[in-house]
Amino acid sequence: MSKRSMTPSSGSSLLRTRAAVVTVAMGATALLGAGAAVAAESTQGAIALPSVAAASVQAQAKAQAKAAEQAKVHAEQAKVHAAQVKKAAAKKAVSWIDPVKSYKLSASFGLGGNMWSHKHSGQDFAVPIGTNVMAVHGGTVVKAGGNGAGDGPAYGNAVVIKHSNGTYSQYAHLSRVDVHVGQAVATGQHIALSGNTGNSSGPHLHFEIRTTPNYGSAVNPVNFLRSVGVSV
Known part of the structure; x- marks a missing residue:
């Protein structure tokens, strides 16, 4: 039996075969690497999507909280404004009051006697000299001064106010x-x-409600004040 000897062509064929195997192996490795990279990217995308969604939810919650805070501030401002309007309305609604405080009613309207040439034309409020006298309602002063402000010396110093x-x-x-x-x-x-000026028997305020600025047009002042809500 004779030995076969290897020819150059058979050696080249073997080298080519080995090279092909190596190439295939490298290709497989490359494919595996590419697949791994794609899988990694897919995984990162899967992680990134929930993160974006969470950030969006947080931003929305923050916006809602800010809106709620602003609504609360506006509600408080509206409440303060309503209180101010109510206070202003109440102040404006203050209508009539007593002309003096801490008084005692003395001579009443229509009372007869030698103190007056006719029946008593007003209501007397017994108070000490120097007591603060107030306008019973807003208006304009139409008479002021001595001699009853033009109504005669019996009134002493006097004031008359016209109301709306x-x-x-x-x-x-x-x-x-x-x-x-x-x-x-x-x-x-x-x-x-x-x-206690004029025709007066002692310190007091003589108070009248009139239908004109002049003497002779007086109505019962106590009845009038009570009709407009004043407790006399």
Whole structure:
């Protein structure tokens, strides 16, 4: 039996075969690597999507919280504004008041006697000399001064105020007058000090409600004040 000897061509064929195997192996490795890379990217994408969604939810929650806070602030502002409007309305609604505080009613309207040439034209509020006398309602001073502000010396120092409803209030026997004709006054504003001037038997405020600024048009002042909600 004779030995076969290897020819150059058979050696080359073997080398080519080995090279092909190596190439295939490298290709497989490359394919595996590419697949791994794609899988990694897919995994990263899967992780990234929930992260974006979570950030969106957080942003939405933050926006809603901010909106709720702003709504709360606006509600508080509206509440304050409503309170201010209510307070202003209540202040504006202050209508009529007593002309003095801490008084005692003395001579009443329509009372007869030798103190008056006719029946008593007003209501007397017994108070010490120097007591604060206030406008019973807002209006304009139409009379002020001595001699009953033009109504006669029996009234002493006096003030007459015209009110928007067409009525007039008169304050007499004053020790001091602190307003002037044409002056606008508010409800409760100081206008004078009580006294004992004119035809007076003792310190008091003589108060009238009139339908005109002049003597002779008086109505019962207590009934009138009670009709507008004043507790006399």
